[in-house]
Amino acid sequence: MNVEVRDLSLRYGEVTALDRLSFELAEGKIYGLLGRNGSGKTSLMSVLAAFRKQTAGAVRVGGRPVWENAAVTSQVCLIRDTGETVDLGTAGDALYFAEWLRPHWDARLAKELMTLFGLKPKVNVTSMSKGQRSAMGVVVGLASRAPLTMFDESYLGMDAPSRQAFYDVLLADYMEHPRTIILSTHLIEEVSPLFEEVVIIDEGRLVVHEERERLLDRGNAVTGPAAAVDAFVGGLTVLGEKVLGPTKSAMVYGEFDDAHRRKAAEAGLDLGPIAMQDLFIHLTGGPK
Numbered sequence: 001m002n003v004e005v006r007d008l009s010l011r012y013g014e015v016t017a018l019d020r021l022s023f024e025l026a027e028g029k030i031y032g033l034l035g036r037n038g039s040g041k042t043s044l045m046s047v048l049a050a051f052r053k054q055t056a057g058a059v060r061v062g063g064r065p066v067w068e069n070a071a072v073t074s075q076v077c078l079i080r081d082t083g084e085t086v087d088l089g090t091a092g093d094a095l096y097f098a099e100w101l102r103p104h105w106d107a108r109l110a111k112e113l114m115t116l117f118g119l120k121p122k123v124n125v126t127s128m129s130k131g132q133r134s135a136m137g138v139v140v141g142l143a144s145r146a147p148l149t150m151f152d153e154s155y156l157g158m159d160a161p162s163r164q165a166f167y168d169v170l171l172a173d174y175m176e177h178p179r180t181i182i183l184s185t186h187l188i189e190e191v192s193p194l195f196e197e198v199v200i201i202d203e204g205r206l207v208v209h210e211e212r213e214r215l216l217d218r219g220n221a222v223t224g225p226a227a228a229v230d231a232f233v234g235g236l237t238v239l240g241e242k243v244l245g246p247t248k249s250a251m252v253y254g255e256f257d258d259a260h261r262r263k264a265a266e267a268g269l270d271l272g273p274i275a276m277q278d279l280f281i282h283l284t285g286g287p288k
C-alpha cells in the first residue's frame with residue numbers, strides 16, 4: 001500500500017512531535033525510517049497505524065484516510081519496540097488473536113518462525129525474556145503479511161544471530177510477497193542494506209527522502225598518502241578522518257564529479273563509499 005503524508009503535525013500538549021511533515025511512499029518497497037532520539041519516528045508510525053490521531057494535516061494509506069477506518073487499519077501492522085502488543089496469555093494465544101485480526105495471516109510462516117526463534121506456544125508472553133518478546137513481535141509482524149508493515153525498532157532486544165535471521169526471513173518473504181515495509185532503527189549500518197529508500201526526520205521535520213544509493217552518493221571516502229589527502233579535501237566538508245601509519249582516509253560530504261575523480265586519480269588517491277551512519281550524523285546536525 002502506498003502512503004501519503006501531507007502537512008502532518010502531531011502535538012502532545014506543548015510538545016510538537018511532528019511538524020508539517022510531507023512525503024509519499026510508493027507501494028511495495030522497504031523503507032528505512034531514521035532519526036535521532038525524540039525525532040518523531042514512533043509518533044509518525046503511530047499516526048500511520050491510527051494508534052494516534054494527528055493534530056493537523058492528512059495521512060492516507062492506500063489512498064484512504066486511516067483514522068477510524070477499519071478497512072484500512074486491518075491492512076496495517078505496527079510492531080513496537082516492546083514486541084507484540086498482546087500481553088495476556090500464552091504465545092499461542094497471541095498468535096490465535098493475530099490470526100483472527102489479520103486478513104493475510106500465514107499460520108505456516110508463523111509456526112516456522114516460532115521454531116526459528118526457539119519460541120514455545122505454551123509459554124506466557126509476560127514470562128518471556130526481552131529478546132523473546134521482541135522475537136514474538138517479529139513473528140506476528142512477518143506472518144501478518146500486512147500490505148503496510150512497520151517495525152519500530154522491534155528487533156532491538158534480539159541477539160545478533162536472531163536479528164540476522166530476522167533480516168534474512170524478512171527479505172526472502174518480501175521477495176515472495178512484496179509489500180510496503182517501514183523499518184525504524186538506530187542500528188543503521190546493520191539494517192541499511194535492506195532499505196530501498198531512506199526517510200530521515202529530525203525534530204519532527206523531514207530532512208531527507210531518497211533512494212539508498214542516491215543518499216550514499218552524497219559522501220565519499222578519500223584514501224591515500226596523508227599529505228595528498230589533506231591537499232585534496234582542503235575546502236571540502238570533512239565529516240571525519242582516520243589515520244593508519246602514513247595512510248589517511250577522510251570522509252567527505254558532497255557528490256564528486258568527473259573532475260574530482262580525475263584529480264583524485266592523478267594524486268594516487270582511492271575514492272570509496274562512506275557509511276550511511278556518518279551521513280546520518282552529519283544530516284541530523286552532528287552530536288547534540
Ligand SMILES: Nc1ncnc2c1ncn2[C@@H]1O[C@H](COP(=O)(O)OP(=O)(O)OP(=O)(O)O)[C@@H](O)[C@H]1O
Pocket residue numbers: 012015016017035036037038039040041042043044
Ligand atoms: N505520550 C507522549 N506524551 C508527551 N510527549 C511525548 C509522548 N510521546 C512522545 N513524546 C514526545 O514527542 C517527541 C517525539 O517522540 P517519539 O517517541 O516519536 O520519537 P522517536 O523518534 O521515536 O524517539 P526514539 O528514537 O528515542 O524512540 C519527543 O519529544 C517525545 O518526548
